[in-house]
Amino acid sequence: MQHKSTIQAELAAFLKNEGRTINQFAGISGVNSGTLSSIINGNRPIAMQQLDRITAGMGLPEGTFYELYIDECVVHSTPDWRRLGPFLQRCAELDKLECIRQVVQIIMDNITYAPLLFDTAEEFYSQGKLQAAALLYEGVADSEKYQHSERLALCQYRLFTIRTGQSPEADFRAATRFEYFVERLEEADQLGALQQLAGIYFSLGHWEKAGLLAEQLYHKASIQYGIRYHRTRKQKELREPPKPFCFYILYAYWLQSKVYEEAGDYGQAMEYVGKYTDMGWIVETSGEIQEIKEQFRRRGAVSACLYRLMSGEQDRLGEYEKYIGSEELGLIAGLLHAVQAVNRFHWEADGLIGRFQLQLAQVQAACGQGTPGPGPAGTDNQGIDSLEKFPELLYELAVYYSHTDRAEQGLQALFRSLEASAALGSVACVIRCVRLFEQLRPLASAADQERYKQLINKVQVAHTERTVNTQDRL
Numbered sequence: 001m002q003h004k005s006t007i008q009a010e011l012a013a014f015l016k017n018e019g020r021t022i023n024q025f026a027g028i029s030g031v032n033s034g035t036l037s038s039i040i041n042g043n044r045p046i047a048m049q050q051l052d053r054i055t056a057g058m059g060l061p062e063g064t065f066y067e068l069y070i071d072e073c074v075v076h077s078t079p080d081w082r083r084l085g086p087f088l089q090r091c092a093e094l095d096k097l098e099c100i101r102q103v104v105q106i107i108m109d110n111i112t113y114a115p116l117l118f119d120t121a122e123e124f125y126s127q128g129k130l131q132a133a134a135l136l137y138e139g140v141a142d143s144e145k146y147q148h149s150e151r152l153a154l155c156q157y158r159l160f161t162i163r164t165g166q167s168p169e170a171d172f173r174a175a176t177r178f179e180y181f182v183e184r185l186e187e188a189d190q191l192g193a194l195q196q197l198a199g200i201y202f203s204l205g206h207w208e209k210a211g212l213l214a215e216q217l218y219h220k221a222s223i224q225y226g227i228r229y230h231r232t233r234k235q236k237e238l239r240e241p242p243k244p245f246c247f248y249i250l251y252a253y254w255l256q257s258k259v260y261e262e263a264g265d266y267g268q269a270m271e272y273v274g275k276y277t278d279m280g281w282i283v284e285t286s287g288e289i290q291e292i293k294e295q296f297r298r299r300g301a302v303s304a305c306l307y308r309l310m311s312g313e314q315d316r317l318g319e320y321e322k323y324i325g326s327e328e329l330g331l332i333a334g335l336l337h338a339v340q341a342v343n344r345f346h347w348e349a350d351g352l353i354g355r356f357q358l359q360l361a362q363v364q365a366a367c368g369q370g371t372p373g374p375g376p377a378g379t380d381n382q383g384i385d386s387l388e389k390f391p392e393l394l395y396e397l398a399v400y401y402s403h404t405d406r407a408e409q410g411l412q413a414l415f416r417s418l419e420a421s422a423a424l425g426s427v428a429c430v431i432r433c434v435r436l437f438e439q440l441r442p443l444a445s446a447a448d449q450e451r452y453k454q455l456i457n458k459v460q461v462a463h464t465e466r467t468v469n470t471q472d473r474l
Contacts, residue, residue: 006072007051007065008040014058029057045073048086063094070099074106081116092124092132100132104139114140118151121158130162137162153184157193164196168204175200188241191221191248198255211259218252221245229283244289250276250296257303266307273300273307302328309341317341321352331359332389339396343403353397363390364416391420391429398436407443414440418455422462430459 015025022040026033031053038044039054046054046069055064066087073083084103091099107113121136141155160178164171175197182193198213225245241248257272277300279293302323309316317338324334335356342349366387394417401410414433421430437444437452444452 005068007046007054007068008042010065010068011036011054011058012040025057029053031057045077045080045083048083048090052090063090063096063099066091066096066099067102070102070106074103079107079113081113085116085120088120088132088136089123092127092129095132097131097135100135104135108139108143111143114143114151118155121155125158134159134162148184150184150186153181154189156181157185157189160193161196164200171200172204175204186239187220187224188239191217191224191241191245192243194220195248195251198252202255202258205262207259207262211256214252214255214259217248217255221248221252225249244284244286244292246279246282246284246289247292250279250292254296254299261303261307264310266311270304270307273303276300277304298328302326306337310337310344312345314345314347317347317349317352321355324356325359331356332363332387332393335360336389336393336396339393339400343396343399346403348404349400353400360393363387364420387420387424388426391417391424391426394420395429395432395436398433402436402440407440411437411440411444411448415451415455418452418459422455422459425462 014020015022020028022036023033025031026036029036031050035044035050036054039046039050051065051069052062055062069087073079073087084107088100088103091097091103104117108117117136118140121133121140124130124133124136137155137158141152141159144152144155156178160174163174178193179197182190182197185193194213194217198210198217201213202210224241228245253272253276257269257276260266260269260272276296279296282289282293305316305320305323309320320334320338323329324338325331326334335353338352339349341347342352394413398410398413398417401407401413414436417429418433420426421433434456441449
């Protein structure tokens, strides 16, 4: 196909080469012969449905002429939304993202298209066509970047949700880019946005930032809950957020408890457990509300047991063991906390560790295959197990064995931790492993020292490759 060709020229050439008349092709394509004649003679623009039928009638793949269609109907003529809207829909269906990008770049010089593109983006978003929607949101946001419109804020919110969950670097960039726009959203949207933002910062280890966002979430959700359920004078009708108002209040309390947990302040963490398990103030009684209340009760029971365990109550170890592998806790995170408590207070835990050896071996195999961890941060189900903490668990096991005079078992656990760290990019855990090995070096055989050297080289190579890949994404 020549660069300066047109759809009309391509159709005329096809009819000539195939020896077909317009009437014959009309029967094949389902496009009226008069319409075909007008199209070939350049007297009539091509509608989207007609273009697809002509393409199929010529035996060509769907979307073959879409680049030419952009040139003819967008670049060299005034875009008509009656044709442009269906064209964008078909591009999204066929995943022709470059065509969508070209159209957006061309038409967004005219800001009057912004509402139409935004509505189309919302359709794509609701249909799960996220990459196509992102291109439209980006176009609208760029055209309105100097305005303080709610539409601009909502575009940024949608882009934030689309961009998260790919990598920690992408999550951080998306969070910092979007945070500025939260206050411009409708109040109902602010709750979901703050929940997601706080969850992402927490997952990235920005505990202080997560705590501040949790405070904002609690403040906003409490005010809206009071307006919705407890004020008697007539108020402006509130649009319902994605989840009930009470969920965001409980979530804010729960996240605050996790922030204090990460800081090692188990007393404050326990106070917040009491806040999100004391739910007598909730007035709603729907099935959804009951499920939410039960969800936080279960979380509270697990967390209360954990915090007592981490505060030195050894008699809680048996109770806590029952939660390991549960939906609220997960296998890796659950066992990690248990071994941390054991190491902290120098308890004996051979029986507990032995009961999970088979599962740990299966996780080690998955880690070696590069199996990914959980989905996007900030989701409700924070108990989803993650491979990210597996190197740390193996390190804690190495510490446990070394403290109980089993240096060889400790070294083997340390080596497994280094292997997992190389696979998952856990730099902080590598540093801890190096320090522990230096303590155990006098007890390490020549073979152990050689294996350690090889693993350190493997870690360095993996870190270099990961750094290069990250720079390429940036």
